[in-house]
Amino acid sequence: MKHLKRFGAALALCTAMSPAMAEQFTAVSFGGAYGAAQQKHMLDPFMEKTGHKILFENYSGGIAELKAQVESGNILWDVVDVEVIDLERACSEGLLEVFPQDTLPPGDDGVAAKDDFIPQALANECGVGNIIWTILYAYNQDTIKGGNPNSIDDFFNTSKFPGKRALRKRPQVNLEWALIADGVPKDEVYDLLSTDEGQARAFAKLDTIKNDLVWFDSWSQVPQLLNDGGAIMAQSANGRIFDAIQKDNKPFEMVWDAHIYDLDVWAIVRGSKKKEVAEEFIRFATGSKPESGMQDVAYGPTRKSAYAYMDDAILPKLPSAHLDEGLKASGEFWADYGESLGEKFNEWLLN
Amino acid sequence: MSQAELTAAHTAASFNEDSGAHSGLTPEEKRQSKRNLRRRKLIATAFVIPLIVFVLIAFIAPIGTMLYRSVYHPTVAQLIPETLQALQSWDESGDSIPDTATLNVFAKELHYLAQERRSGKLAEEINRGLPGSSSTIKSSARKLKKLDEATLISEGGEHLLAAKKQWQDVRIWRTMKSSGEVFTDSFYLTATDLTRNEQGEIVARDTNIYIKLFAKSLKIALLITFLTAAIGFPLAYYLATAPAKVANTLMVFVLLPFWTSLLVRTTAWIAILQTNGVINDFLITLHIISEPIEMLYTQFSTVIAMTHILLPFMILPLYSVMKGIDPSYFRAALSLGAKPLSAFCRIYFPMTLPGLSAGALLVFIISIGYYITPALVGGTDGQMISNIIAFHMQSSNNWELAAALGSILLILITLLYWIYDRLVGVSNIKLG
Numbered sequence: 001m002k003h004l005k006r007f008g009a010a011l012a013l014c015t016a017m018s019p020a021m022a023e024q025f026t027a028v029s030f031g032g033a034y035g036a037a038q039q040k041h042m043l044d045p046f047m048e049k050t051g052h053k054i055l056f057e058n059y060s061g062g063i064a065e066l067k068a069q070v071e072s073g074n075i076l077w078d079v080v081d082v083e084v085i086d087l088e089r090a091c092s093e094g095l096l097e098v099f100p101q102d103t104l105p106p107g108d109d110g111v112a113a114k115d116d117f118i119p120q121a122l123a124n125e126c127g128v129g130n131i132i133w134t135i136l137y138a139y140n141q142d143t144i145k146g147g148n149p150n151s152i153d154d155f156f157n158t159s160k161f162p163g164k165r166a167l168r169k170r171p172q173v174n175l176e177w178a179l180i181a182d183g184v185p186k187d188e189v190y191d192l193l194s195t196d197e198g199q200a201r202a203f204a205k206l207d208t209i210k211n212d213l214v215w216f217d218s219w220s221q222v223p224q225l226l227n228d229g230g231a232i233m234a235q236s237a238n239g240r241i242f243d244a245i246q247k248d249n250k251p252f253e254m255v256w257d258a259h260i261y262d263l264d265v266w267a268i269v270r271g272s273k274k275k276e277v278a279e280e281f282i283r284f285a286t287g288s289k290p291e292s293g294m295q296d297v298a299y300g301p302t303r304k305s306a307y308a309y310m311d312d313a314i315l316p317k318l319p320s321a322h323l324d325e326g327l328k329a330s331g332e333f334w335a336d337y338g339e340s341l342g343e344k345f346n347e348w349l350l351n
Numbered sequence: 352m353s354q355a356e357l358t359a360a361h362t363a364a365s366f367n368e369d370s371g372a373h374s375g376l377t378p379e380e381k382r383q384s385k386r387n388l389r390r391r392k393l394i395a396t397a398f399v400i401p402l403i404v405f406v407l408i409a410f411i412a413p414i415g416t417m418l419y420r421s422v423y424h425p426t427v428a429q430l431i432p433e434t435l436q437a438l439q440s441w442d443e444s445g446d447s448i449p450d451t452a453t454l455n456v457f458a459k460e461l462h463y464l465a466q467e468r469r470s471g472k473l474a475e476e477i478n479r480g481l482p483g484s485s486s487t488i489k490s491s492a493r494k495l496k497k498l499d500e501a502t503l504i505s506e507g508g509e510h511l512l513a514a515k516k517q518w519q520d521v522r523i524w525r526t527m528k529s530s531g532e533v534f535t536d537s538f539y540l541t542a543t544d545l546t547r548n549e550q551g552e553i554v555a556r557d558t559n560i561y562i563k564l565f566a567k568s569l570k571i572a573l574l575i576t577f578l579t580a581a582i583g584f585p586l587a588y589y590l591a592t593a594p595a596k597v598a599n600t601l602m603v604f605v606l607l608p609f610w611t612s613l614l615v616r617t618t619a620w621i622a623i624l625q626t627n628g629v630i631n632d633f634l635i636t637l638h639i640i641s642e643p644i645e646m647l648y649t650q651f652s653t654v655i656a657m658t659h660i661l662l663p664f665m666i667l668p669l670y671s672v673m674k675g676i677d678p679s680y681f682r683a684a685l686s687l688g689a690k691p692l693s694a695f696c697r698i699y700f701p702m703t704l705p706g707l708s709a710g711a712l713l714v715f716i717i718s719i720g721y722y723i724t725p726a727l728v729g730g731t732d733g734q735m736i737s738n739i740i741a742f743h744m745q746s747s748n749n750w751e752l753a754a755a756l757g758s759i760l761l762i763l764i765t766l767l768y769w770i771y772d773r774l775v776g777v778s779n780i781k782l783g
Contacts, residue, residue, distance in 0.1 A: 045665065064748055067748055089467070092472075092492075094469055094471065095467070098468075139499075164626075164645075170746075193664040201680045211402075213731075214730070217726075228627045267697065333486075335486065336484070336485045336486050339478065339479060339481035342746065343560065346739065346742070347558045347560040349565075349732075350563055350731075350734075
C-alpha cells in the first residue's frame with residue numbers, strides 16, 4: 001500500500017511537472033534495511049525534487065550481471081551500488097562509465113567536494129563513495145553459552161563457546177579472520193595471504209571450526225540464523241544487525257574486533273542511455289543530507305559535512321568509530337587472488 | 352483424390368518404381384501421384400518447421416555456443432595481437448624474458464588498453480593462469496597510460512620493467528604467450544583437474560575439485576533415483592489397484608505438490624529441517640533427543656528435498672503403466688501355483704519395467720543437473736556440479752570454464768543415456 005501511494009505520488013509528480021523533462025531510469029542496490037534507507041533518503045527525495053522516476057531493484061553484488069549486460073549491449077541498469085572490492089575490476093574492465101568527479105557539489109557547509117569526501121570515496125574514477133560499512137560478527141545473547149564473546153579469537157574458540165557459527169560462503173573475510181585469529185598482525189594479513197604458506201595457514205585455522213560452521217549466501221539470512229538458533233554467532237554486514245536490534249528488538253550484540261570495512265559506491269553502467277540523469281542522481285544522492293540518512297542502518301557517511309545532520313547517539317555505532325579495531329578490505333588483493341582462492345575454498349569445502 | 356485413392360496410387364507408383372516391369376497406371380497418372388506425394392511431404396514439413404525452428408533456437412544454438420565457447424577463447428589474442436606476434440620468436444623454455452623490442456610493443460599495447468579501459472580484461476585473463484598478475488598488469492597500465500607514444504616506442508620496455516618487478520619474471524610472459532592461443536583445451540583440462548606444466552606436459556592440478564564433484568553429483572543423482580523408485584513403486588501400485596475414488600483422491604495429493612512452485616516446496620523443507628524446525632521441535636518435545644540434530648545444509652537435506660520434489664516424475668509414468676496391466680495375469684500366475692513373491696517378480700514386475708525405466712531416466716537426468724534446491728538446502732556438502740557451474744557464471748566470471756564443465760556434464764549424460772539404451776533399450780520406455 002505504501003509503495004502504491006509512493007508510486008502514485010511519483011506518477012502524479014511526473015505528470016504535474018513538465019512531462020517532457022521527466023525521465024525514468026533503473027537503480028540497483030542490495031535491498032533489505034539498507035535499500036529501504038536509500039529509498040527514503042536518496043531515491044524518494046530525488047524523485048520529488050526532479051520529477052524523474054527511478055525503478056529500484058535488488059541484486060546480490062558481484063560483477064557478473066554487469067558484465068553480461070555490457071557485453072551483450074542490453075543495458076537494463078543505469079545506476080548501481082557497487083562494493084569497492086568489485087569496483088576496481090568492474091572499472092578497469094570497462095563495465096562502468098567514468099564519473100566526472102569535479103561536478104560533485106560542495107557540502108552543505110560550503111566545503112568543496114574533494115575536501116569534504118574522505119579520500120577513499122573518490123579513489124576510483126568510476127564511482128562516488130556512498131557509505132562506509134563493515135563485516136563483523138554478531139551473537140545472540142539468548143543462545144550464547146559461556147559468557148560474552150568479544151574478539152575474533154572467541155569466534156574460533158569452540159570449547160569456550162560451543163555451538164554453530166555462520167559464515168558467508170566465500171573466501172573473502174573468512175580467510176582474513178582465520179589469519180588474524182591465528183595471531184597474524186592485521187597489517188600483514190594480505191601479504192601473508194598472497195603466499196602458499198599463508199593460504200595453507202588460513203585454511204588450517206578454518207579447519208579447526210569446520211564442523212561447527214553453517215554457511216549462507218545472502219546477508220538477509222543472517223538475522224534469521226541468529227534468531228532461530230541456527231547459529232550462535234554469525235558474520236554480517238553491520239547494518240543488518242543494527243536494524244534487527246533497532247527495529248525488531250532482537251537480543252543481538254555486535255563484536256567489532258577485526259571487522260573488515262569497505263566502501264560502497266554509486267556508479268553508472270557503461271552504455272547507459274540515461275547517463276545525464278544518472279549523474280544528476282549520484283550528485284544528489286551523495287549530498288550531505290541524503291548521506292546522513294544512512295545512519296538509519298548505521299552505515300557511515302562518506303562526506304564530513306553529513307555529520308552535521310546526524311544523531312550524536314549513533315556516532316559510536318558507526319564503523320567509522322571503530323576503524324582502529326578493523327582492517328580495510330583490499331580490493332586489489334581480491335582482484336589478484338579472488339578466483340584462485342575461490343577455487344581453493346570450494347575444494348576445502350568439499351574435503 | 353480421396354485418401355484411399357491417394358494411398359493406392361502411391362502404392363502403385365512405388366510398386367512401379369520398385370519392380371519397373373509392370374505398370375497399371377498411365378504416365379499422366381504417375382505424374383499426378385508424384386505431385387500429390389510431393390505436396391503431402393511439403394505440408395508435413397511445413398507443420399514441423401515451427402518445431403525445428405524452436406529446437407534450433409532453444410537447444411541447438413545455445414548448446415553449440417556453449418561447446419564453442421569452451422574451446423574458442425580469442426580475448427587475449429584480440430587485446431594484444433602485436434605482442435603475441437612478437438612473442439612468437441621468443442624461446443619460452445629459457446630463463447630470459449623477451450627482448451626489448453617485444454617489451455616496447457607490449458608497453459605500447461598496454462598503454463592503449465589502459466586508455467580504452469580494457470586493461471582489466473587482460474589482467475583478468477592473465478591472472479587466471481598466474482594468480483597475482485592482475486595487480487601487476489593494472490598498476491603498470493596506469494603508469495604507462497600517462498606516457499606518450501614516442502616514448503613508448505623507443506623506451507616503453509624500460510618503463511614497463513620499472514613499473515613492477517614482476518615483469519622480470521619469465522612466468523608472466525609464458526602465461527601471456529599460452530593464453531594468447533585462440534583455440535585452447537585449457538578449460539577442459541581445468542575442468543578435469545589437469546593442467547599443463549612449463550614443459551607443456553599435461554599434469555594433475557594442485558586443486559582437485561571437479562572430478563570429485565562430478566562423481567558426487569552422479570552418486571547423489573543415483574541415490575535419488577533409487578529412493579524415488581523405492582517410494583514411488585508401492586505408491587503407484589496402490590494407486591493403480593485402489594478403487595477409483597480413493598485413487599483419485601490420492602492422485603490429487605501426488606499432483607498438488609507437483610503444481611506448487613519449486614521454491615515454495617524447497618522453502619518448506621527449510622522450515623521442516625532447520626535447527627529449531629518442525630522435526631527437531633517435535634523430537635525434543637517427545638524427549639527423544641535433547642539437542643537439535645543438524646539436518647539442514649547437508650547432503651542429507653539435498654537428497655530428502657530432491658527426492659520429494661522429483662517423486663511425481665517417478666510415480667506418474669509408473670502409475671500409467673501399471674494402470675494398463677491386466678490384473679488377471681497376476682491372478683493367473685497365482686492360480687497356476689506360483690507363490691505371490693515369484694508371481695510378482697516374474698509376471699508383474701517385468702511388465703512395469705517400461706514405466707520404471709521411464710521414471711528412472713527422468714528423475715536421474717533432472718537430478719544430475721539440479722540447481723536451485725541444492726543451492727538452498729545443500730549447505731557445503733550437498734552441492735552439486737551445477738552449483739559450481741553457476742558459481743563460475745555468476746561469481747568468478749569464468750564463463751569458458753563454466754562452458755567446459757557444462758559440456759562435460761552434457762557428454763556424461765549422453766554417454767549414460769547411450770549405455771542405458773544398450774542395456775535396457777529406449778524403445779522400452781513408456782510414459783503413459
